[in-house]
Amino acid sequence: MWLAALASESLPLYAPPGRTATVLHEGDKFAQGKWDLPVGKSDPGEPISETAVHELRVETGLIVKTEALQAAHIIHGAWGVEAPNGFLIVFFVAHERIGDPENREPKKHAQVRWVDANATPEEFVDTTASALRCHLTGGPQVSLSGWR
Secondary structure, three states, X not given: OEEEEEOOEEEEEXXXXXXXXXXXXXXXXOOOOOEEOOOEEOOOOOOHHHHHHHHHHXXXXXXXXXXXXXXXXXXXXXXXXXXXXXXXXXXXXXXXXEOOOOOOOOXXXXXXXXXXXXXXXXXXXXXXXXXXXXHHHOOOOEEEEOOO
């Protein structure tokens, strides 16, 4: 399962073998109409691993323990919707979880579901899809986005 957390955000990645939980953004200022991994920003003083666990539970109802997380990929972006001075996204993998995904934020997400990690929907956030590919193929562990 993939989780993501931004250094300002973090994303969890987890699922049954070969699958990942995804959310379809709707009515959100970020990536409307696109699929993505659960993601969120760290609160001041909050470790990024706790952000990943918290956001996964809040968005999907899935429960993982921080000690079950493994860092999988980092994206360093030059700018973002709420990060004009740049951001880091740390992607995590967790191989243990409790529950099945459900839409816990219907005002932000149209759907929440498992998808095949090797066959993400066409309407997937590009940087997240790239991070998944890098991790699954043993590619680079750090990606840059928007830098010259």
